[in-house]
Amino acid sequence: MSSAKPRLTLSMVVRNEQGRYLRQALERHRQYISDAVIIDDGSTDGTPELCLEVLEGINVKLVRNQASRFSNEIDLRRQQWQETLEVGPDWILNLDADEWFEDAFGSQIESLISREGVYLYSFRLYDFWNMNAYRDDAYWQAHHYYRPFLLRYESGYEYTWRETSQHCGRFPENVYGLHNELSALRLKHLGWARAEDRLSKYRRYMELDPEGANGSLAQYHSILDPEPRLTAWEE
Template sequence: MSSAKPRLTLSMVVRNEQGRYLRHALERHRHYISDAVIIDDGSTDGTPELCLEMLQGIEVKLIRNQASRFSNEIELRRQQWEETVAVKPDWILNLDADEWFEDAFDGQVESLISRDGVYLYSFRLYDFWTMSAYRDDAYWQAHHYYRPFLLRYEPGYQYTWRETSQHCGRFPENIYGLHNEISGLRLKHLGWARAEDRVSKHRRYMELDPDGMNGSLAQYHSILDPEPRLVEWED
C-alpha cells in the first residue's frame, strides 16, 4: 500500500441548485475531497457562486455552459468526464448535487481509495421520497443494486460510452472491466423528496423521452403515484 494519500476529485454537474440540496451536499463532501471539477449546466441562479463559496480553500475547476446540454445527456457526461480526467485525478467521486453518503463514509473513504488493486467501488443508492423515508416498490428498487460512484482513473484504459441521449450513465460503460468491489456504505438521493421536484422531473422525462425509448414509461408515470410505498431510513 502506498504511503501517499491518494487524490480524491469530486466530479459534479449542477444546474439551478442554489435553493435545493447543494449547500448541504458540498458541506459534507469538502471534508474528504482533494479538489473538485464542476460543470455548471446553464444555471440562471447563484449556483456557480455557491459552489465556490462552499468549497473555499479547495481547488475547484468550474466550467460554465451558457446553455444546458442535459437534453442530450451523453454530450454532457462526456464533457464532465473529459474535464475531470484533464486534472489527472487519482480517484473520481461522481455525485449529483442532491446526493450524499451516510455519515460513516467520511471515516472510511480514505481506506477505500488506499487499497491496492481496486479500481472501482459500487454502492447502493436510496431514492428518498421525504427527508426521512425512501421509496421501495416495484418501480423504485435502486437500493437493491450496486452502482458505480467511485473510480480510480487509469490513463491507459480504453474507456467506452453507452451512446444514448438519456440514461447513458455517469461513467463510461466498460468500467467493470477493471477490478472492482462493492461497499456496504449507503448513498442518499434527495432529488425526489419534494413534491414540486417530482412534478418537474415527470414533466421533463415526458418531454425528453415521451415513448420510453431510453427508460421505462411505467416508471415515469409512477413518479406521480399518490400513495407510494415508503420505508423510514435507519442509520
C-alpha cells in the first residue's frame, strides 16, 4: 500500500469576489491543499487573477464561464463536479469563496484525510452576521446540522444529483451512501456579514425563487430583519 500523502483538491465556484473575502479564504486554504479547481462564473472584476495570485505555486485549474450559470445552479454544480474529477482528486474540499474553517482545521486535516475507510466528512456551518458573531434564531440554524464539505472520490460509486434549479447541493445527493463521519471542526460563512451583501442576496433570491419553491420564503424575508439574534464567536 502506498504511503503517499493523499491529495486534497480545493473545488470552488467564484463570481465577482475580488473586494470581499476571497483573498482571506484562499490564503488560509493554500496552507493545506494540494491543488485547486476554480470555476469563475462570469466575473466582471479581477476575481480570476486574484485566485491565481494568491495560489501562486499551487496547481490551479481555472475555468472561465463567459456568462453566469447560477440561475440554474444544478448545471453549475455539475460543471464544477466534472471539472474537479478531471484532475484526478483523492479528496475534494468543496467551499465557497466566503467560507473558511476555524484555525484548528489546519492542524487536523491531514489526520482526517489519512483515515482508511472514511469517504465523507460533514461539518457545521455558521452564518456570520458580522465579523465576530453568527446568527442564531428560528430561521438561521445551519450550525445545528452537519453538511458534507469534504469527500474522498470513489470511482466505482454511482453518484446522483438532486435535480433542482436552486439549492441542489454542492455534492451529489447520495454521498451519504458512502461511509461517513461527523467532524467537530466548524466552518465560518462570512457571506451574510455585511449589510450590502445581505440586501444583494435577498434581491437575488426574490428574483430567482419568488415563491420559495426551492427554499423558504420566510427565511428569505428574514434576511432583512433589523434586529436578528446573534451569538459571539469563540475560536
